Amino acid sequence: DADVTQTPRNRITKTGKRIMLECSQTKGHDRMYWYRQDPGLGLRLIYYSFDVKDINKGEISDGYSVSRQAQAKFSLSLESAIPNQTALYFCATSDALVRETQYFGPGTRLLVL
Amino acid sequence: QKEVEQNSGPLSVPEGAIASLNCTYSDRGSQSFFWYRQYSGKSPELIMFIYSNGDKEDGRFTAQLNKASQYVSLLIRDSQPSDSATYLCAVKERFGAGTTVTVRA
Numbered sequence: 001d002a003d004v005t006q007t008p009r010n011r012i013t014k015t016g017k018r019i020m021l022e023c024s025q026t027k028g029h030d031r032m033y034w035y036r037q038d039p040g041l042g043l044r045l046i047y048y049s050f051d052v053k054d055i056n057k058g059e060i061s062d063g064y065s066v067s068r069q070a071q072a073k074f075s076l077s078l079e080s081a082i083p084n085q086t087a088l089y090f091c092a093t094s095d096a097l098v099r100e101t102q103y104f105g106p107g108t109r110l111l112v113l
Numbered sequence: 114q115k116e117v118e119q120n121s122g123p124l125s126v127p128e129g130a131i132a133s134l135n136c137t138y139s140d141r142g143s144q145s146f147f148w149y150r151q152y153s154g155k156s157p158e159l160i161m162f163i164y165s166n167g168d169k170e171d172g173r174f175t176a177q178l179n180k181a182s183q184y185v186s187l188l189i190r191d192s193q194p195s196d197s198a199t200y201l202c203a204v205k206e207r208f209g210a211g212t213t214v215t216v217r218a
Contacts, residue, residue: 033206035208040210041210042119042201042208042209042210042211043157043201043203043208044208045206045207045208048206058206059207090156090157094206098162099144099145099147099162099164100145100205100206101147101159101162102147102149102157102159102203102206103159104156104157104158105156106155106156107156
């Protein structure tokens with residue numbers, strides 16, 4: 001089984017809808033991250049969490065919120081989706097013992113119409 | 114200025130040649146530097162990390178770090194078609210835009 005899983009893998013939604021992307025991990029890492037990837041822009045950090053009680057904004061947090069329900073679960077919500085949030089979203093965990101090497105989930109492809 | 118910048122590419126090299134990828138970063142206090150590889154439609158995966166000045170070699174890959182110049186590079190020797198991918202430079206959780214490498218058979 002994959003160490004970092006994301007659901008759904010693909011999602012089509014309409015402008016104004018609320019949507020949640022979920023991430024689960026079995027790696028036992030405390031740190032978890034949400035990124036979005038757009039062509040030519042690389043990975044941009046949305047939110048990150050160092051433990052259940054610690055949530056931090058990344059470089060592009062506007063329009064997004066997160067919830068860290070447990071060490072193993074980190075959810076990303078789009079409160080009112082807009083077309084420019086169409087992107088590939090990755091969840092990742094990091095290992096403090098290996099200099100914060102990141103381990104990525106398979107990604108969620110989101111299309112906002 | 115972006116925190117992590119990579120040479121824009123795309124980079125096309127013949128099979129067996131050396132591919133050279135470059136990356137600069139803005140935070141002089143950064144300690145950990147990573148190169149990830151991402152195949153089309155897949156998630157990024159770690160190739161190497163480096164945190165000391167100098168070179169670090171792993172098989173056909175060599176990472177080079179120069180903290181004074183705020184510069185990190187990746188060399189891919191004896192490039193193979195399977196090396197065709199996008200390579201992402203990262204400074205902890207901050208990523209560059211990536212350089213797409215195509216190895217011509």
